[in-house]
Amino acid sequence: MKKELSRRSFLKISALSGALAGISGIGCSRGKTDVEELIEKISQGVPRTGKSVIGLTVPPIPQVKVGIIGLGNRGTGMTRHVHALFPDKAKITAICDIRKEKVEKTFEFLKENGQEPAVYSGTKDGWKEMVERDDIDLVFVFTHWDLHVPMCVYSMQQGKHVATEVPAAYTVEDCWKLVNTAEETRKNCMMLENVCYGSEELWILNMVKQGVFGTLTYAEAAYIHNLRGMLFGNSYYNKWRIRHHLKRHGNLYPTHGLGPVTQYMDIERGDRLEYLVSMSSPQASLTEHSKTVEPDNEFYDRSDFLHGDFNTSLIKTAKGRMIALKHDVVTPRPYNRINAIAGTKGYHEGYPSRLSLQEKGHSWLNEETYQEYREKYEHPIWETMREEIEKHGGHGGMDFVEIYRLIDNLNKGLPLDMDVYDAASWSVVSPLSEISVEMEGVPVKFPDFTRGKWQEKRELGILKNI
């Protein structure tokens, strides 16, 4: 049954031009239409300009020459993980940040430890000059969200592989831009979803693939992290993150929770995310907190935050499985990604990690049996590299494993563990949830970034090329 848009919904759609940017036929000037047509347009593909990069391999690069953009909270730490692979596997040839002091700090660290990269700073486009260099194979993008897509696209166009922080993009159009550019240039575009490399997540992935959970039916995941202090503080460049709360609904940061559970479920490798519905609570925490910050803070005593405190999206997959995905970065509560996975034979829930198995009764496994499973199904990379991983650390070691895997695969000429289709289908949850929230919870279909290839069963690199 077709549902006609009310005047209120139409005004809401007009306000959604950000999330919908670039989708043909949708814009502020349209007249009355119907919801189904609108949703159909969002999910439609865009013309293909290259060839699929599923399973892309490139000739081995024995020492990967790296350029790094963005040396803030994230980039500073991640640069150290890249440096840990110098000189055998990688070398940092250039670094860039708009802020001179950030570049100087990282340069000092690298120089003390035997590397002298070229430096770029002081201008907002200095990064372009950097990625035009001919001594860079791979560009890392550690800047704020708005710059991920332009930096990735330009880098690929300059013949570089690219690895970007999460989310890779936050409009439907930008997700397609990443896919089409990777396909045109035949370059890798990997989103740095570090949580996929956590020891708990890889242990579960291993158990799922060995049948411990039986047939998977449901997952629950989240990004629950009280960032109030950081949102109002000075740790983010130009307070970039809180600005998204002024103008956007939905799930602003979907991929940490979603990445691992989609890997358990073979998304893009036999199943796909098909549609979602999303709802948000009212906004209250930031308004209240804004009264407690210094009066000279730009966000002091503000009530114009759009983003609801709590957002939940329900995602249905083509095979009928369901994922509940939550986002909350303002409620005073402990950090949680939930990491729940349910199958016909077992169930896991994180925070703290607990396992329940049909064959072992109705309770959580006791500590001893849980540990037996931990040891039996530990992922080989954590088993064989544990000492090195723990030495380098980074969110419990997942950051080091992520960088190691990316560089190691390029060294060996193997496909990367995660590709541009993963980046697009996980990131697109942001704009789709925005649309659903705005439209009073209507189901919104996912675009098929693989253009049908999701149906081909493929094993994840992290499971076969260790």
Ligand SMILES: NC(=O)c1ccc[n+]([C@@H]2O[C@H](COP(=O)([O-])OP(=O)(O)OC[C@H]3O[C@@H](n4cnc5c(N)ncnc54)[C@H](O)[C@@H]3O)[C@@H](O)[C@H]2O)c1
């Ligand atoms: N995967 C994780 O666990 C994780 C953790 C934290 C942050 N992140 C992601 O990392 C990214 C950066 O977050 P952050 O906390 O480091 O933010 P940040 O503000 O500390 O860092 C961004 C850096 O980009 C620089 N920058 C801004 N404009 C630039 C330009 N035109 N050219 C060059 N440099 C420019 C800024 O000076 C700043 O140093 C975000 O995408 C965030 O979501 C991921």
